[in-house]
Amino acid sequence: MANNYMKRKDRIILTAVEIIDQLGVQGLTIREIASRQEISEAAIYRHFANKSEILLGTIDYFSSYDALLFRTIESQNMKAWEGITFLLASYTEYYENYPAITAVTFTQEAFQLEPEARERMENVIDNRLRFIKQMVIKGQKEGEFTRDICSEGIVDIIFGTVQFIILRWRAKNYDFALKEHVLSTLSILIEAFSTVKLENRFAWGGVFNQEVSSSTFDSVLTRPGLFLEKGKDQVNEKSEG
Structure with missing residues (x-):
């Protein structure tokens, strides 16, 4: 029973994300979700009190995914460049598997009429920036990154550049390999900030040490599940409300 309950909640959130991607937050309604899921509106209200709770549910999922990535990087004691690369590789693979989710993560202005959701989304972004900054400071202390540029400046350059690439990917209808x-761009940036040259460190499969690359990366990408391709397929599953 509990498992079915969570699957229904997951499908509601997935459908909400698809609607936001296609119609914007203003197009997200309980009626539209019910119509696409072919269930009653009452079935949705058993899980969410209103539209705002559904929005918060999608954002809270990002937060839990972020926490998993942060814990993985810390538990593996990755070097600064390893941690930053692992983080951004995880996000971009996530987005490639489910592009619609970027409508939520990269269009914060869509939440202008939903102040609680906007604040929650801003907190998610702030936490990501804070974690990357921690990795940069670690790299500067350990001699990986130059101290000639302040940590905030390095974070702004990395995060701003990646965000621009993702927005351009959306604008071009996802027509190039995002990850x-x-x-590739990240390797150029980190090389510019590095105090030493490390050959071939950004070749895919060579980014992490052996213990991390084969098992941890796959685990992190598949454990969230909800917004990956497998989860996306669940949107079309029909069940009684």
Whole structure:
């Protein structure tokens, strides 16, 4: 029973994300979700009190995914460049598997009429920036990154560049390999900030040490599940409300 309950909640959130991607937040209504899921509106109200709770549910999922990534990086004691690359590789693979989710993560202005959701989304972004800054400071202390540029400046350059690439990817209807492009650009940026040259460190499969690359990365990408391709397929599953 509990498992079915969570699957229904997951499908509602997935459908909400698809609607936001296609119609914007203003197009997200309980009626539209019910119509696409072919269930009653009452079935949705058993899980969410209103539209705002559904929006918060989608954002809270990002927060839990972020926490998983942060814990993985810390538990593996990755070097600064490893941690930053792992983080952004995870996000971009996530987005490639489910592009619609970027309508929520990269269009904060869509939440202008939903102040609680806007604040929650801003907190998610702030936490990401804070974590990347921690990794940059770690790299500067350990001699990986130059101290000639302040940590905030390095974070702004990395995060701003990656965000621009993702927005351009959306504008071009996802017509280029996002992860490949982001990692290629990231390698140039980190090389510019590095105090030493490390050969071939950004080749895919060589980004992490052996213990991390084969098992941890796959685990992090598949455990969230909800917004990956497998989860996306669940949107079309029909069940009684």
